[in-house]
Amino acid sequence: MELIELDRVSRTFTVRSKAGRLRRRRHEVRAVDGLSFTVRAGECVGYIGPNGAGKSTTIKMLTGILVPSAGRLRVAGVDPARERVALARRIGVVFGQRTTLWWDLPLRDSYELARRLYRIEPARYAANLERCVELLQLGDLLDTPVRQLSLGQRMRGDLGAALLHDPQVLYLDEPTIGLDVLSKARVREFLREVNAAGTTVLLTTHDLTDIEQLCGRVMVIDHGRLVFDGDLAGLHAAGRSERTLVVDLARPGPPIEAPGARVVKVAGARQWLAFPAEQSAAPIVAAVADRYPLQDLSVREPVIEDVIARMYAGAVGG
Amino acid sequence: MRQAVGLYLTIARGAFRRYSTYRMATFSGAVTNSVFAVILAATFLALWRARPGLGGYDARAAVTYIWVSQALLVSVAAWGGGFQDELQTRFRSGDIAVDLYRPVDFQGWWLATDLGRAGFQLLVRGGVPLAVGALWFGARLPRSPLTWPLFLLSALLAVVVSFGVRFLVSLSGFWLHDAEGLRALTGVASMFLSGMLLPLTLFPAGAGAVARALPWAAIVQLPCDVFLERRHGLAVLGELGFQLGWALVLFGLGRVGLRLATRKVVVQGG
Known part of the structure; x- marks a missing residue:
């Protein structure tokens, strides 16, 4: 089943630059340019490219917080921008550099909020919480205010928060950025488990070990276009590695x-x-x-x- | 419906608890409020001794006005602030993207957050100055026990009106890279027009009438008047109705603004 479908999706931004004392020149920047690809349910796909290639823009369109300028986009059968809130209940998003957790409160409170936000039934919530606590080793952290967690602990906390509602798709943006070797290994191990359990994963990263260890498929984007789509061996061959x-x-x-x-x-x-x-x-x-x-x-x-x-x-x- | 109520209560409770974790800041804030109120109360007393009955308040009522308005100051965010600070930081850092990923109404999320905050601040930063004022200067406490719940309702509506104004200012963050200028401007306007500095009845006739019709009057002047039992019977409902009216209008405008903003969705950074 195709879970994510992009058909010639583009997104342009208008940028104003100074062109004199009062005049502003407007010009268009194409962040994503005629992008087409599909992702099947259960895949783990690495989505890589240099800074400014259009990765974040793609993710924003896939989650519905950015509307494509052209093209057709479907996630789990719906148009994300049109049904953002409904879709949000079926996806999980984790940013390595941002947090969805309540900074001043114990981790448990943010999870309680997630339970309400995603309308998770008590039994399912209890089971998922238990699974996250076990796999992410959150036991001692649940009652610690988030601001007192280390980066690695906070990241694990965020991963847990994104998965309590059993999302069909998990978008990860630099999930291992800034983590030490041990924390990285833990996060990867967890993601492997999550993917093995059936969750589709789309992973953006600069750490290519993440991809080597997790993703059967790599897509490379540059200047808003897909320049490679295949497995890691294929990427090596294409890059004459x-x-x-x-x-x-x-x-x-x-x-x-x-x-x-x-x-x-x-x-x-x-x-x-x-x-x-x-x-x-x-x-x-x-x-x-x-x-x-x-x-x-x-x-x-x-x-x-x-x-x-x-x-x-x-x-x-x- | 029940799920939605539970969700917003959870958000509000979270905000209440988040503010309650900073005990030292809260304590020093309450002291600051009280000190300012002492200074203002002394000034008002001198003024009313020279001009008894000014603006329709006797000296005791004028001093009580000071204590009640100081008690409301932080809770109703008469200077601006509250959820606005948080939202502005999130615009600047790009964390706003995270908020948009949530399956929750953006405006409802921030209203619940602000109500949780206001609840905590009314309790501590409101309660302390009010107690100090009552004990030291002898504030005029309500005669009718019914006035207390009416005052709380009026304070709640004041927070919602204030939220409505601040939400519109914050929405400009979707268009302007920084809403700071607009915020400073509305902050100053709010200080004058809410009756925070002087009761609006002290304004020159024309200006006073205009100020009393604007939403800011619902933020400080009206709850203070409810506390002072300036109006009786159905007239009190008229005051609350004025607040409710502005609350609804501003919430509606925020809704329209939010729709325009979401259509534009340009997230800085990220």
């Missing part, structure tokens, strides 16, 4: 020659060899070990920021 073999030799020497790899950097006895991500490192390692005084080595996985950057570069060049 490379892994890196870091080699430590016994002594400095000339650049290593190995089939299928090229030296990208030399620093004293250490050399960096790049090779296509889909290729095995074993033959290269064997070749190097055979012909050079090898002391140590390690393989680095591609950084997806670079993959995307290369993909943009490719798109502009082609």
